[in-house]
Amino acid sequence: MCRKIRMGMVGGGRGAFIGAVHRMAAALDGEIELVCGAFSSDPEKSRLSGADLYLDPDRVYGSYKEMIEKEKALPEDVRMDFISIVTPNHMHYGPAKMALENGFHVVCDKPLCFDMDEALELEKMVEESNLIFALTHNYTGYPLVKQARKMVENGDLGDIRKIVVEYPQGWLSTVVENKQADWRTDPKRSGIAGCMGDIGTHAENLAEYITGLKIVELCADLNIFVPGRQLDDDGNVLLRFDNGARGILFASQVAIGEENNLRIRVYGTKSGIEWAQQEPNTLLVKHGDKPMQVLRTGVGDLYEESTAHTRIPAGHPEGYLEAFANIYRNFAKCVQAQVSGEEVNPLYQDFPTVSDGVRGMQFINKVVESSNSDDKWISF
Amino acid sequence: MCRKIRMGMVGGGRGAFIGAVHRMAAALDGEIELVCGAFSSDPEKSRLSGADLYLDPDRVYGSYKEMIEKEKALPEDVRMDFISIVTPNHMHYGPAKMALENGFHVVCDKPLCFDMDEALELEKMVEESNLIFALTHNYTGYPLVKQARKMVENGDLGDIRKIVVEYPQGWLSTVVENKQADWRTDPKRSGIAGCMGDIGTHAENLAEYITGLKIVELCADLNIFVPGRQLDDDGNVLLRFDNGARGILFASQVAIGEENNLRIRVYGTKSGIEWAQQEPNTLLVKHGDKPMQVLRTGVGDLYEESTAHTRIPAGHPEGYLEAFANIYRNFAKCVQAQVSGEEVNPLYQDFPTVSDGVRGMQFINKVVESSNSDDKWISF
Amino acid sequence: MCRKIRMGMVGGGRGAFIGAVHRMAAALDGEIELVCGAFSSDPEKSRLSGADLYLDPDRVYGSYKEMIEKEKALPEDVRMDFISIVTPNHMHYGPAKMALENGFHVVCDKPLCFDMDEALELEKMVEESNLIFALTHNYTGYPLVKQARKMVENGDLGDIRKIVVEYPQGWLSTVVENKQADWRTDPKRSGIAGCMGDIGTHAENLAEYITGLKIVELCADLNIFVPGRQLDDDGNVLLRFDNGARGILFASQVAIGEENNLRIRVYGTKSGIEWAQQEPNTLLVKHGDKPMQVLRTGVGDLYEESTAHTRIPAGHPEGYLEAFANIYRNFAKCVQAQVSGEEVNPLYQDFPTVSDGVRGMQFINKVVESSNSDDKWISF
């Protein structure tokens, strides 16, 4: 029998951005209950954050280690089912590993971790367990992204020829000093890439998710524009895909005045599509011989893959949190199925996994390698 | 000390649209917990709906009367704090009245009720109680609507001259037979107006909310286009406001191909604004002597009234549910303040009340009166 | 045999706006040659304007009377074929009448003239002559407006139910003193209406042109917002059409920040359309059961009525002057046909005539009458 799934959070204390996003996304559909957390490495801050969230003080912990240990000791019908990891990149691996070792499912923010060794180890652990691991490449949670994926899969676009994916932001156009900026621009916490790790991986993930194609070669030019910065804040990449399609990926955090303008265009032999995250309820479908169509979330005869991820009628805009919540909802449905021993609707088995995370880490590595190389093409 | 506020729901069983919206809106911010419900007048259906929501079966009731009686008998630290009424129009008054009589706060879907007598009685009861009553004219919950209101209040637009507010939908362009359509087109359940009650009141509320002006005269032409329909499915109204401004309001449910296209334009002596619900994170500001500006949710130097209703950074679109949740969040903050005896931040005291509901009922009455009259202007 | 048609201009001297527009529109397609003009009531100014245009000084006249007399005296293969009248409203009738009396075709700017008496007389003269009279309601010259008209005629939209046509401008939001503003706000030169005559008539003409319907009743609220102004600078009108359709027309010259935002929406039982003059190469087609389509000038399988008025391939935007030129091109084709005794392609017989002008004058009269009346509906 179904029940709410119980979540413990790692990170996401007061002042954090993405922790609150995860909590709202988890709460939206009423399938998940936040029961405990280790919100900060500072125990007092963790305690205050737990109080803000009306948690039982006994289940607000000073570290993820304490949380996993103590929750494991709780009765099965009380203890958390999974942890949600919302810390900076370098602090994903530790709690993910310990959770998996102790039989807890995992939701982890992207990118998966700090380097490839960690990534491959986590992937192996998941494969060898019966546990469910979701990575929050949230942009694939939008209903019209799922529509786009199904359209490509179904051949509605014909053979894919060209993919242009871009992710300009402007918030790091100058030296920024705040919690969000600090760790993202610090190689010790972020890893070998800045902009490309933070948002370039979203672009890569989106392009491969929608098209079902794999990048096989790339040629990258990463840049640091803001003086004193140690990691790339901008990058341009030529792409070649496994079916012969060609493309471009660019990401920037110095594209001044841009908010969060992830956008993708895919052109096939029959039709093309265009989708932009800032107006996510619109999917343009372009044809060679007839007028462009404007697909809208919830309007008309969309694929079931899309409508299964839509909550409200057409014209009532769903946004970022709803897309994010689709990952949590699907993850919860899969955990519930495991708990109840029931089958899960295949429509809900659609969320990014640890393997998407491994591919993202590879992308980071290859882009950095290419940018440092005089060779034109680097195999991916 | 703060705690989660406990909600009991009236209506919103399986297959309902707006009930699920209210639940998601209430859940989003983690300030409210659904603890009980009378989801349907059919007890079995209510029971099944409660199970879907993982509620304690003992607190899933067969009627709102049973719910209010039994909850009142529960210990104070267990029983619900408020009821959320999500039934068709003709079933708002009963549970609202009984809740108020029994000391429960109320959230009620719009329009307030079935006719003016009910409306005035409810308003009087709220005024004479210490209870909080929120009406879900949800479109005023958007951050940029609040920005617009503050801009007008602050004189940024100068004196208001012209207001154009419109709300075209197309879903009733033909005879529709489903749960949503049935009661909305039935005078016994909807009241004396169809389209004007259902969505015209949203337009009226939005115009008065943003401008702070009151309609004082109107001239209406209501229409029934679909054969056999008993209530208006379209209407056009000329408006005159208390400061001398003039305007137009139109609403339609036969504007084929339109989704939910609520849009408002306000022109003053200094500047004008334009906002559309389907792209709610954009507010156009038009000037006479310099380029139009595109205000975006969370970008730049917005008024505190706006940013206090924004959850996530710029470029991460917030939508209908987030705006709806702003009503619940503000309502919850006010109830919490009453519970804890603390002051509530004035920014949170901003949600539609029973008096907005009374005004909406008046608007319905006046529009219908005008449409049936040969006199050009009807005082409002 | 075909030849270029010879134009003489009345008005349009240095500093005028619309005169230059007419000259560019006439020149664009190489079917018309400017051969003479009476560009100003000031002979010296007329002379200088003629020199600017490289005209033979002998054919630059001090008055339209002189022009018509002297041109009539020239050999048939030299003298002008038609006059183009680009003066303020009160100076249309004189030259139009004299041209018709002397066998010259006429192109006249809108509105047709100063009052109904003049209008009806001109209409009668045209009917009794063999002469061609074009009125430059230029917005009907756009290719996608012609597409829209044909779609309605062809039943693509089903029965028309609702029409919303609007024309907001902001340039008269304050007291403006220049050549353009002066005569438009002066009852002695403009007639009984300001905004409604200047741009409201364009909106009326566009609505009737596209839908093929006639307004039969209206209810108007005209306003003067700028202190000291003598004629309406804003107005809102409820409309009823001869097939039972209902609608709204509004026009404003105090909608601050608006440029020239003529826009129309038409909803039928099958589909709806939306077109806006500021992005004239896009026509939105809205459906009840499938995605909106974006028709674009020159793309796909448009009606011949549209493509015959398109000069360049898709994606090469055509604008205001090209639409204006479509009137001149079609007019020229009809004059050429008369000159050569050949048939004219029916596609070219599409331009506004003196009868459109009479209807526009009626609209002005009825709107003003309604605004001054306590009766709700005025028959039109």
Add this chain to the structure above:
Amino acid sequence: MCRKIRMGMVGGGRGAFIGAVHRMAAALDGEIELVCGAFSSDPEKSRLSGADLYLDPDRVYGSYKEMIEKEKALPEDVRMDFISIVTPNHMHYGPAKMALENGFHVVCDKPLCFDMDEALELEKMVEESNLIFALTHNYTGYPLVKQARKMVENGDLGDIRKIVVEYPQGWLSTVVENKQADWRTDPKRSGIAGCMGDIGTHAENLAEYITGLKIVELCADLNIFVPGRQLDDDGNVLLRFDNGARGILFASQVAIGEENNLRIRVYGTKSGIEWAQQEPNTLLVKHGDKPMQVLRTGVGDLYEESTAHTRIPAGHPEGYLEAFANIYRNFAKCVQAQVSGEEVNPLYQDFPTVSDGVRGMQFINKVVESSNSDDKWISF
């Protein structure tokens, strides 16, 4: 004293696209008169084309050689002042050279010619003469492109960091057999590049025109997607500019469903801009700390460089032909100045020259070289 400038056309007979564009652009402003032409290498077709244009049959020639010889023999106050070359690429050099040798000014369609040798020779001839040579990179003729250029020059954007210029079209997504497609896809007539020569050069020219920067290194990946095609129909290029800015250029003629979607984004340290040819009257200006501004042709306080190239008031859209005409108008003003011995306003000295053509030919060469190379960067 000023007079109309006399044009002779090479190419542009019946069925041609760009010839008609040149004629309309030349006619629009009344500064240029078409007096003669060699419209086709087929003398009968040339004759018929001349008759369509109402030309004196004696001045309709069977070849450009005949035209140049015979026109030169005419009296100075009759003969053409310049030739306009609107033939395919491989037929630019011949007439351009002969015109320059015989003292005629030249307007030439782009790209300049067939290969670098021709290009350099023409450049040298122009430099050594007193003749004026305009190349119709028409997209720089738009008023808001000129605004953008001046904004960069004036430092409004700060230091330029990133440039993204793209030019997707879809019309060659399949094998197309018509006059336009035939020569463009034929290496014997088009040169060593297809898409990159035809439209990539426009993108390159636009980027360098707006920014005032020069591409110094590039890395290209050209593609042929349509089977059997001999020249690139798509290409992606990484760019590095002389000030350290980085960028992307892509062009495609297989981006199915795209019309003519030239678009550029430029990001500096202070602000960014975005302009798209299909909606050319809008220029977005993006800021880091305040709302985006929407600059519109003719609205507000634009630079003189922009307003000097605008004909009609704000909100009356100007398009492709008007931008094209700005080249002809400016060219005509410069020729008139030479004829009359007067000074020419520096604002009119702004049009693409033979040197822009040389740079375009270099771009074609470098892009092809890079695409065939294993080296990452090719110096430009």
